[in-house]
Amino acid sequence: MKLGNKLEVGQSQTLSANQVQSLNILAYTNQELDEFLTNEYLENPILDCVSNKEEEMLTNVEQLYEKGISYKDHYMEWEDEEIQRKNDIAAKPADELKSLLLMQMDKKKYTSGEWKLIQYLIECLDEDGFFPYEPEEIADASGFSRESVEACLRELKDLEPAGVFSRDIGECLLKQIEAEGLDDGNLSAIIRDYMPEIMKGHIGEVSRKLKLTTAEVKKYIHVIGGLNPRPLMNVQRESPEYIIPDVIITRQHNQWEIRLNDGWMGEYRYNEYYIRMMREAKDPELAAYFKEKLERARFIVNCVEQRRSTIIRIVEAVLELQKDYFENRGQLQPMSMSDVAKKVDMHVSTVSRAVKGKYLQYRNVVLMKELFTGAVGTKEGAGEMSADGVKSRIAQLIGKEKSEETLSDSRIAEILKAEGTDISRRTVAKYRAELGIPDSRQRAYVN
Numbered sequence: 001m002k003l004g005n006k007l008e009v010g011q012s013q014t015l016s017a018n019q020v021q022s023l024n025i026l027a028y029t030n031q032e033l034d035e036f037l038t039n040e041y042l043e044n045p046i047l048d049c050v051s052n053k054e055e056e057m058l059t060n061v062e063q064l065y066e067k068g069i070s071y072k073d074h075y076m077e078w079e080d081e082e083i084q085r086k087n088d089i090a091a092k093p094a095d096e097l098k099s100l101l102l103m104q105m106d107k108k109k110y111t112s113g114e115w116k117l118i119q120y121l122i123e124c125l126d127e128d129g130f131f132p133y134e135p136e137e138i139a140d141a142s143g144f145s146r147e148s149v150e151a152c153l154r155e156l157k158d159l160e161p162a163g164v165f166s167r168d169i170g171e172c173l174l175k176q177i178e179a180e181g182l183d184d185g186n187l188s189a190i191i192r193d194y195m196p197e198i199m200k201g202h203i204g205e206v207s208r209k210l211k212l213t214t215a216e217v218k219k220y221i222h223v224i225g226g227l228n229p230r231p232l233m234n235v236q237r238e239s240p241e242y243i244i245p246d247v248i249i250t251r252q253h254n255q256w257e258i259r260l261n262d263g264w265m266g267e268y269r270y271n272e273y274y275i276r277m278m279r280e281a282k283d284p285e286l287a288a289y290f291k292e293k294l295e296r297a298r299f300i301v302n303c304v305e306q307r308r309s310t311i312i313r314i315v316e317a318v319l320e321l322q323k324d325y326f327e328n329r330g331q332l333q334p335m336s337m338s339d340v341a342k343k344v345d346m347h348v349s350t351v352s353r354a355v356k357g358k359y360l361q362y363r364n365v366v367l368m369k370e371l372f373t374g375a376v377g378t379k380e381g382a383g384e385m386s387a388d389g390v391k392s393r394i395a396q397l398i399g400k401e402k403s404e405e406t407l408s409d410s411r412i413a414e415i416l417k418a419e420g421t422d423i424s425r426r427t428v429a430k431y432r433a434e435l436g437i438p439d440s441r442q443r444a445y446v447n
Contacts, residue, residue, distance in 0.1 A: 018299060025303045026310060027353040030246045033304070034265045040300055041268070042218045046290065047297040048271035097232070098122050104159050117144050118152050121165075129231030130172070131156075131165045163231040170195065176227050186210055187220050198224075245361035247315055247368070249326070258315050260308055261361075268304070270297055307354075310346070314354050317343040318371055325371075326362060331389040332373050340372075390421060391431045398437055406440040 028036060041047050101122055107115060120142055125131055135149040142149070157165045162179035163172035173191045177183045190198065194206045198221060207217045250257045278290030317340045324330035337355075341348040355368040373387055394412060401407050407415075409428040416423060432439070 021299075022303045022306070023353060025300075026307050026350070027356045028307075029357050030244065030260070030262050030265070033262070033307075037265065037268060037300070037304070038222070040296075042222050043215065044293050044297055044300075045215060045274045046271050046293040047300065048269055050267040050269070097125070101156070101159055101164070105155070113144070114148065114152060117142065117148060118156065121149070121152055121156060125165070125232075127232070129161070129164045129166075130168065132167055161228070161231050163228065166231065169229055172229070172231055173224065173227050177223075182223060186212060186216075187223060190217075190220050191224065243359050243365050245365050246358040247311060247360045249315070249319070249360065249362040251362075256316075256319055258312050258319075260311060262308075268301060270294070270301075310350065311354050311358075313344045314340060314346075314351055315360065318368075322371060328363070331392050332371065333389075335372055337372055387431070390416070390423065391435055393419075393421070394428060394431055395435055395437070398432070398443070401443075406443045408440045 025033065025036070037049075041049055098119065102119070105118070110118065121131070121138070124133065124138065131153070135146050135153065138144075138149045139146040153165060157175070159165070163175045166172035166175055170191055174183075174188055177187055177191070189210060190206065194209070197203075197206050203214055203217050203221075206212075207214050210217070212220075245261050248259055248261050274290060275294065278287055278294065281287040281290065318335070319326055321335050321339060321343070322332060325332050337348050337351045341351045344351075355372075358368045359365050360368050360371070393416065397407060397412055397415060409432065410425045412432075413423060413425045413428045416428070429439075437443075
């Protein structure tokens with residue numbers, strides 16, 4: 001083998017980090033974009049949000065950050081609450097919750113009396129998983145000694161989910177950061193000593209006392225906002241997950257109105273206070289730092305606005321190409337991403353990123369990608385038909401068949417071919433199954 005060097009001239013195009021980031025932002029769903037912007041907000045003092053992120057992240061914590069009530073008062077309130085809350089969604093059944101906790105414990109380690117006390121303590125949990133009672137109260141009500149109550153509580157507080165049997169929200173959050181290995185000293189100090197200041201928005205006061213930057217305190221607040229303020233929240237029965245549309249379409253006075261469903265994120269803009277600091281800064285390093293953050297903030301805001309404009313233009317093109325479908329006058333027509341890309345003068349990959357994982361709401365909520373359908377094979381001269389159109393025609397044919405003459409998949413394929421739609425028997429069987437229609441033998445038996 002002969003080794004040597006060779007010089008070649010060529011051209012290649014690579015994307016910069018900003019270009020890659022811009023494409024990623026375009027591909028984000030609204031939920032993903034909100035998470036991305038929240039992280040940017042926490043990192044960048046120049047980026048400000050009209051919606052107060054600290055308050056949002058601590059809403060659940062604030063609602064639960066209250067003093068515990070006595071054992072006696074709690075049970076005296078039950079009768080009135082039962083009437084007031086009869087329409088509330090039921091919490092996890094007591095037996096199911098008890099089983100979930102008891103299965104984590106080794107019954108052989110405890111005496112029969114201790115086991116009864118453990119079950120009794122589980123029944124004393126409130127609906128959120130807190131245990132806001134004093135050991136003396138439980139001892140008086142149950143007949144067990146205070147020492148036994150305290151010993152069993154120590155065991156129960158080590159169970160999953162982390163934070164269960166906590167006396168209040170502070171203890172619950174501390175237990176969670178310990179279990180997840182998140183505590184670095186400052187986080188536990190904020191939860192233990194500075195939650196009232198955080199609730200009032202006195203972030204500067206907390207940063208001065210802990211000798212942290214405002215950005216660092218915001219990060220800790222973000223971590224706290226991601227904790228579970230209700231120990232039993234994540235062990236409730238599975239509930240339906242609802243799809244939040246990314247784009248909402250309305251029609252008024254024969255005009256389409258398209259808007260992104262992102263108002264709940266808040267409006268991001270530049271923090272004038274820090275911009276003024278940048279202009280007045282005499283320290284070159286500080287001025288350079290603020291300048292870098294300002295450029296980043298401008299880039300992010302511009303990318304978000306470009307994303308909004310791109311998605312709206314693409315949806316406008318989809319509405320025009322699928323006009324009959326949206327006006328409830330027909331099925332989806334064959335439409336590819338290339339068709340939309342040509343209409344809006346964009347690259348097909350841009351269209352693909354813009355619709356990726358996003359949902360659109362008009363009469364109902366639909367995944368935007370499902371609006372793009374390929375044409376089923378048709379004869380020359382016959383109009384193009386989408387898969388939905390073929391399914392509709394198959395349903396019509398089967399709906400009109402007589403009881404003594406059910407149509408087989410092969411016969412349906414022949415009829416469709418005569419009408420100009422050339423598909424195989426297998427494709428007919430596939431579409432029929434997707435429609436939930438039995439085969440010809442089963443239909444004949446039923447008829």
